[in-house]
Amino acid sequence: MIDDFGPVLARARAGSAEAFTLLYEDLVRPVAAYLRARGVRDVDDLTSEVFLAVFTSVGRFTGGQEQFRSWVFTIARRRLVDHWRSSSRTVPQEPYEPDDDDRSTESAEDQALDALGEERTLQLLARLTDDQREVLVLRIVADLTVEQVAEVVGKRSGAVKALQRRALSTLRRIVESEAVTL
Amino acid sequence: MSTFDDNQDMRAQRDELLLAGHAVPDEPGIVDLVATLRRSVDAPAPRPTPALAVLLRDGLAATAIVPARAAATEGARRPLRRVWRYVAGLGLAGKIALGAGVAFAGVTGAATIGAVPHAIQAPARAVVHGVEHLFAPGSHAPVVPVPASSSAHSPASDAPRPTSSGAQPADSGHSPTSRPTPQESAPGIGLDGRSSQAGRPGGGAPTLPAQAQATENAAPGSAVVHGKPDGLPSPTPSASARADMEPAHP
Numbered sequence: 001m002i003d004d005f006g007p008v009l010a011r012a013r014a015g016s017a018e019a020f021t022l023l024y025e026d027l028v029r030p031v032a033a034y035l036r037a038r039g040v041r042d043v044d045d046l047t048s049e050v051f052l053a054v055f056t057s058v059g060r061f062t063g064g065q066e067q068f069r070s071w072v073f074t075i076a077r078r079r080l081v082d083h084w085r086s087s088s089r090t091v092p093q094e095p096y097e098p099d100d101d102d103r104s105t106e107s108a109e110d111q112a113l114d115a116l117g118e119e120r121t122l123q124l125l126a127r128l129t130d131d132q133r134e135v136l137v138l139r140i141v142a143d144l145t146v147e148q149v150a151e152v153v154g155k156r157s158g159a160v161k162a163l164q165r166r167a168l169s170t171l172r173r174i175v176e177s178e179a180v181t182l
Numbered sequence: 183m184s185t186f187d188d189n190q191d192m193r194a195q196r197d198e199l200l201l202a203g204h205a206v207p208d209e210p211g212i213v214d215l216v217a218t219l220r221r222s223v224d225a226p227a228p229r230p231t232p233a234l235a236v237l238l239r240d241g242l243a244a245t246a247i248v249p250a251r252a253a254a255t256e257g258a259r260r261p262l263r264r265v266w267r268y269v270a271g272l273g274l275a276g277k278i279a280l281g282a283g284v285a286f287a288g289v290t291g292a293a294t295i296g297a298v299p300h301a302i303q304a305p306a307r308a309v310v311h312g313v314e315h316l317f318a319p320g321s322h323a324p325v326v327p328v329p330a331s332s333s334a335h336s337p338a339s340d341a342p343r344p345t346s347s348g349a350q351p352a353d354s355g356h357s358p359t360s361r362p363t364p365q366e367s368a369p370g371i372g373l374d375g376r377s378s379q380a381g382r383p384g385g386g387a388p389t390l391p392a393q394a395q396a397t398e399n400a401a402p403g404s405a406v407v408h409g410k411p412d413g414l415p416s417p418t419p420s421a422s423a424r425a426d427m428e429p430a431h432p
Contacts, residue, residue: 017241024238025227033222048231055237117218124215139201140219161194168197168212175211 002026005065012058020055027051027069030142031076037125037137038080046083050076070148073138077152124171132167135160286313 002008002022011019031050035043053075061071125133131153138149146164150157200206203220205213230238272280290310 015242017237017239020241021238024230028227029223029225032228033219033225036222036225037219044228045231047228048234051230052234052237055242117214118222121215121218121222136201137219140203140216141223143223164201165194165197168200171212171215172209175215 002065005068009058009061009068012055023054023068024051027072031072033141034073034076034137035080037122037141038133039122039126040080040083046079050079053079066145066148069142070144070151073142073144073148074152077134124174127174128167128170132163132170135163136167139164 008019008022012023028047028051032043032047035046035050040046050072054072061068063071125136128136134153135149138144138152139146144152146157146160150160153160155163196206200209200212200216203216269277269280
């Protein structure tokens with residue numbers, strides 16, 4: 001979170017590189033994690049596309065920090081949809097390759113365990129419907145409230161609550177029946 | 183509240199605790215799943231593309247950022263601006279043709295739509311009545327206007343020439359005297375057909391002379407054939423109207 005968001009946003013509207021960097025560092029990891037959890041394998045280019053769109057249209061935005069976060073994830077979601085459409089309209093569900101993932105700074109043992117846990121988590125999420133997965137990832141990874149998620153996905157709050165309830169019920173059922181360990 | 187509602191509320195609270203990353207008893211699998219997802223945010227940030235790196239290093243000129251108000255009005259102005267650019271790009275002849283077309287369409291619309299007031303419709307209809315023969319199919323011969331006082335019963339063979347036998351009391355107080363009554367070279371549509379209107383029932387006001395009535399209806403038989411009491415002209419007469427014209431030939 002940024003302490004003085006108002007002045008930073010004002011400087012970003014004026015095109016300040018320093019303000020861009022502050023906003024980027026605050027949100028780049030959640031955005032990349034959101035894209036990864038939604039099935040994008042190579043998130044570098046797509047994440048940069050999201051922030052290029054954010055910075056070139058930041059003059060349109062009005063609101064506080066929470067609204068800005070919702071707005072950024074709205075752009076990320078639209079870019080993701082465009083990405084899927086351009087790549088033959090299918091969500092890539094490639095198997096996770098822990099050897100290709102160099103994101104951890106922990107020990108090799110912890111890294112392997114985390115990678116395995118993330119792989120299993122992504123596999124579990126892939127068994128949800130697209131709407132359920134979207135809501136759950138936005139709630140957990142993007143750390144948005146129910147109302148913010150409703151704004152991002154264009155649904156009512158009640159519908160978002162229902163989707164997250166069904167998603168968790170499905171995951172509970174899978175975990176209990178298969179005795180999943182992460 | 184019922185027991186069912188209590189259970190629903192408790193489950194909703196439990197779900198919120200889970201999603202917020204709190205440990206919930208009896209559900210270690212879901213808690214681990216949420217924790218793993220949350221840890222994915224701590225992964226190293228992806229490298230920015232060169233374009234984004236330049237933006238983060240140098241910033242952006244303020245003019246390149248779309249302001250909110252300009253973005254809102256941009257979409258509304260775009261179609262009008264596109265039309266204006268198209269018109270501005272036309273040559274002089276194109277502009278004149280476009281203006282004439284728009285004016286003609288406006289006058290024609292005002293004359294044909296009965297919804298406008300009579301004060302507007304009457305002069306508009308008079309103008310249309312005066313120029314409609316120019317656009318009649320088959321009228322490729324040069325058109326010569328006829329003075330208002332001239333007669334309208336000259337034979338068809340004289341059609342290209344202006345009529346000279348103007349000793350008729352036509353147009354007396356009914357048709358506009360300033361309006362030229364041009365002839366048409368198309369056979370059967372010429373002035374010879376107009377005289378046949380005299381003997382037709384319902385062809386016009388009974389108090390008018392035959393020539394006056396014929397002058398008012400530029401195309402013969404149009405008022406009867408189309409059943410329009412105001413005598414809107416028709417560019418081509420129907421078969422029955424042509425048959426009516428035949429006895430009028432000398």
